[in-house]
Amino acid sequence: MRGIGSGMADPYPDYAAHKEFIQPAMARTEIWRLATMMVAFEVAFFASPWFMMMLMPGEAAQNAYYEGLTAFGTLAQFATFSITTIIFVFVLRRVHERGFWSMVGPVDAAVVDLVRVGWVVGLVLLTIEILPPWYPLSEVAEMRSLLRWILLLPLAFVVLLIQVGTEELYFRGYLQQQFACLSRSRLIWMGAPSALFGLAHYFNGIGHADGIYWALWATALGFACADLTARTGNIGAAIGLHLANNAFALLLYGMENWPSSGLALFLFPYDDPYQYDYGLDALAAPEMIFPFLVNLATVWIMWMAARVAIRR
Numbered sequence: 107m108r109g110i111g112s113g114m115a116d117p118y119p120d121y122a123a124h125k126e127f128i129q130p131a132m133a134r135t136e137i138w139r140l141a142t143m144m145v146a147f148e149v150a151f152f153a154s155p156w157f158m159m160m161l162m163p164g165e166a167a168q169n170a171y172y173e174g175l176t177a178f179g180t181l182a183q184f185a186t187f188s189i190t191t192i193i194f195v196f197v198l199r200r201v202h203e204r205g206f207w208s209m210v211g212p213v214d215a216a217v218v219d220l221v222r223v224g225w226v227v228g229l230v231l232l233t234i235e236i237l238p239p240w241y242p243l244s245e246v247a248e249m250r251s252l253l254r255w256i257l258l259l260p261l262a263f264v265v266l267l268i269q270v271g272t273e274e275l276y277f278r279g280y281l282q283q284q285f286a287c288l289s290r291s292r293l294i295w296m297g298a299p300s301a302l303f304g305l306a307h308y309f310n311g312i313g314h315a316d317g318i319y320w321a322l323w324a325t326a327l328g329f330a331c332a333d334l335t336a337r338t339g340n341i342g343a344a345i346g347l348h349l350a351n352n353a354f355a356l357l358l359y360g361m362e363n364w365p366s367s368g369l370a371l372f373l374f375p376y377d378d379p380y381q382y383d384y385g386l387d388a389l390a391a392p393e394m395i396f397p398f399l400v401n402l403a404t405v406w407i408m409w410m411a412a413r414v415a416i417r418r
Contacts, residue, residue: 120418123339124286130208131283139201140284143194146201147276150193158186173365177258180356180368184265187272194276209279211340219338219416223346226415227408231354234407247359247372255357255371262357262369263349270348277303277328278335278344296336300328313383315391319398326402327351330409337418347412 162168162182170179195206210216277299286295304325311317331344360370361377388394 118292121336124336127211127335127339128283128286130204131202131280131287133204134202135284135287137288140288142201143198143280143284146197147190147194150190150197153193154186154189157189158182175363175365175368177254177368180366181258181261181265183366184269187269191268191272191275194272194280198280206275209275209283209341211335211338211342213340215338216340216342216345219334219340219342220346220349222415223334223343223412224350225346227347227350227411228353230407230411231350231404234404235354235358243372247374248362249372250370252371255369258369259357263353266349266352266356267345270352271345273303274331274341274345274348278331278341282332282335296329296332300325300332303328312379313388314386315384315388315394316382318386318389319394319401323398323401323405326405330405330412333409334412334416337413338416343412343416346415347408351408 159168159171162171167178167182170176171182172179174180174183191206198209199205207213281299281302282295285298289295304321304323307324308317308321310324311320327348331347334343334347335341337343356366357369357371359372359374360367361374363376364379367373384391384394
């Protein structure tokens with residue numbers, strides 16, 4: 107199926123920049139190309155840890171990478187997304203004859219939007235965290251060395267940028283562009299990538315109920331990032347929001363002996379994750395619904411903060 111030109115641009119004035127953003131995808135819009143790239147991303151994603159494991163300088167480093175409990179292991183895990191991006195872009199050039207920057211939008215604007223949104227959303231999240239009610243954090247969590255944490259922050263932000271950049275490049279860059287070439291409907295070009303993004307987060311949960319709530323939350327985050335991308339005509343704002351969210355989640359708090367806990371400043375005592383392995387009947391439980399609604403409200407707050415940052 108061929109791209110059908112400017113008639114596919116979103117008719118809403120708030121999304122005027124989206125017309126230019128999808129232009130690089132217009133030349134080759136056949137379904138088989140889209141399907142090939144979706145398979146390529148999944149293959150690259152699951153193959154990347156194998157390549158990274160080969161780069162580890164010994165068994166101890168391999169174990170640290172596999173477990174993700176130390177700073178080194180967590181940093182290496184997120185750095186793995188760079189391999190996914192390299193493989194994906196390699197295939198993209200051969201399937202679509204376009205490259206990395208075609209999925210980003212205007213680079214200067216993307217960098218500005220990333221920095222603005224990242225700072226604003228990060229400050230909003232930090233403000234929410236320090237507002238009452240307060241709880242005795244020092245009594246329930248161990249604080250790691252503050253100096254060590256500060257020294258690791260630059261590397262932490264680099265690898266988190268690689269991680270969220272890879273996801274945004276694929277879901278809001280490639281997929282949103284390609285689906286926008288196939289349909290005028292925002293339900294399609296915003297909804298399909300967001301749903302796929304949510305589905306990819308299902309396995310972040312422990313058990314079916316937790317997994318479904320994870321997927322729904324990630325879908326909502328995907329819609330927020332898709333909206334920002336359409337408003338700005340680049341993926342910078344989406345990366346900024348996503349980066350602030352992930353940095354807040356991974357750099358402040360962690361659970362002892364849980365994966366990806368190596369960069370957290372505060373470490374809570376180990377808690378058996380399998381006690382949260384709830385069945386589908388738990389979906390209607392208040393203790394599941396209330397935190398989910400709070401998380402949805404947080405996505406809305408982050409989205410509004412990002413809208414203020416980009417002034418759109």
